[in-house]
Amino acid sequence: MSTWNLNTWKISTKMMPETAKPETAKPETERSVSVTDTHKRTGSSPQSAQAKLVLNGVSHQYGDGESMLTVLDGLSCTVSAGELVAVVGPSGSGKSTFLSIAGALLTPSSGEVQIGGRSLAGLHARELADLRLHEIGFIFQGANLLPYLKVEEQLRFVAKLGRADKQQAARRADELLERLGLTARRRHYPDKLSGGERQRVAVARALMNDPSVILADEPTASLDADRGRDVTRLLAERVKAEGKAGVIVTHDERILPYCDRVLRLENGQLREG
Ligand SMILES: Nc1ncnc2c1ncn2[C@@H]1O[C@H](COP(=O)(O)OP(=O)(O)OP(=O)(O)O)[C@@H](O)[C@H]1O
Numbered sequence: 016m017s018t019w020n021l022n023t024w025k026i027s028t029k030m031m032p033e034t035a036k037p038e039t040a041k042p043e044t045e046r047s048v049s050v051t052d053t054h055k056r057t058g059s060s061p062q063s064a065q066a067k068l069v070l071n072g073v074s075h076q077y078g079d080g081e082s083m084l085t086v087l088d089g090l091s092c093t094v095s096a097g098e099l100v101a102v103v104g105p106s107g108s109g110k111s112t113f114l115s116i117a118g119a120l121l122t123p124s125s126g127e128v129q130i131g132g133r134s135l136a137g138l139h140a141r142e143l144a145d146l147r148l149h150e151i152g153f154i155f156q157g158a159n160l161l162p163y164l165k166v167e168e169q170l171r172f173v174a175k176l177g178r179a180d181k182q183q184a185a186r187r188a189d190e191l192l193e194r195l196g197l198t199a200r201r202r203h204y205p206d207k208l209s210g211g212e213r214q215r216v217a218v219a220r221a222l223m224n225d226p227s228v229i230l231a232d233e234p235t236a237s238l239d240a241d242r243g244r245d246v247t248r249l250l251a252e253r254v255k256a257e258g259k260a261g262v263i264v265t266h267d268e269r270i271l272p273y274c275d276r277v278l279r280l281e282n283g284q285l286r287e288g
């Protein structure tokens with residue numbers, strides 16, 4: 016699950032223009048309208064406005080025949096707007112598999128995933144790409160910044176991929192850089208940043224297109240305790256302030272106090288505590 020390259024990054028780190036969520040709604044003229052925007056306005060039930068991410072009886076197997084491995088086995092969970100959930104579990108328990116399925120990077124063998132009240136079942140590749148582009152923000156352990164783009168360009172790049180309005184994107188980038196304490200680093204390339212700064216850029220980039228759902232796979236693993244806490248606190252703040260659903264897969268117990276709930280992945284299912 017950890018293999019990562021530019022192409023998959025391009026597909027998966029794109030998020031959305033200002034959404035139709037009540038708390039961030041903007042006049043139509045101020046934002047670009049995508050296929051997903053249309054679905055957001057027409058496809059969400061009142062209940063789904065709260066439940067941003069739902070997995071229902073999700074199972075996943077790798078391989079087949081004798082080599083078949085069941086990783087997820089009837090897993091269900093709901094993450095609501097403004098909620099940051101930690102997922103813990105031993106190595107190999109299926110945390111990254113769960114995150115990939117929640118982020119529409121991997122289709123489960125069975126079960127249903129809903130994002131923003133919309134079921135992913137039966138969506139075509141193009142619709143899934145559009146959904147990833149607009150609805151989901153990924154943050155990974157190693158930040159995965161593009162080495163040839165300066166900090167502010169990393170943010171503008173994902174906005175451009177998301178077909179966001181240029182001026183609006185510039186404002187959003189300024190705001191995020193300010194909030195994440197990166198304004199003084201905006202013209203630096205990733206190799207001139209500290210590990211904590213790189214990870215904060217990854218957080219800013221994941222938030223840039225205003226996704227409904229933020230999925231982070233061990234985002235603090237390469238950071239010391241203080242930087243790890245900083246990054247998690249910032250992430251928690253943005254999840255709350257912008258009414259997103261956040262999931263952090265982590266082995267780092269020190270960041271659990273910043274999360275609203277801790278779920279344990281065991282025997283292919285998620286349990287409280
Ligand atoms: N593409 C794949 N094909 C076959 N098996 C896979 C594939 N990806 C993952 N697995 C297996 O599925 C199981 C769960 O993997 P996964 O990466 O989801 O675990 P994890 O909980 O994220 O582990 P870690 O904490 O080490 O990152 C592991 O046994 C792994 O070897």
Ligand SMILES: [Mg+2]
Pocket residue numbers: 016110111112232
């Ligand atoms: Mg993993």
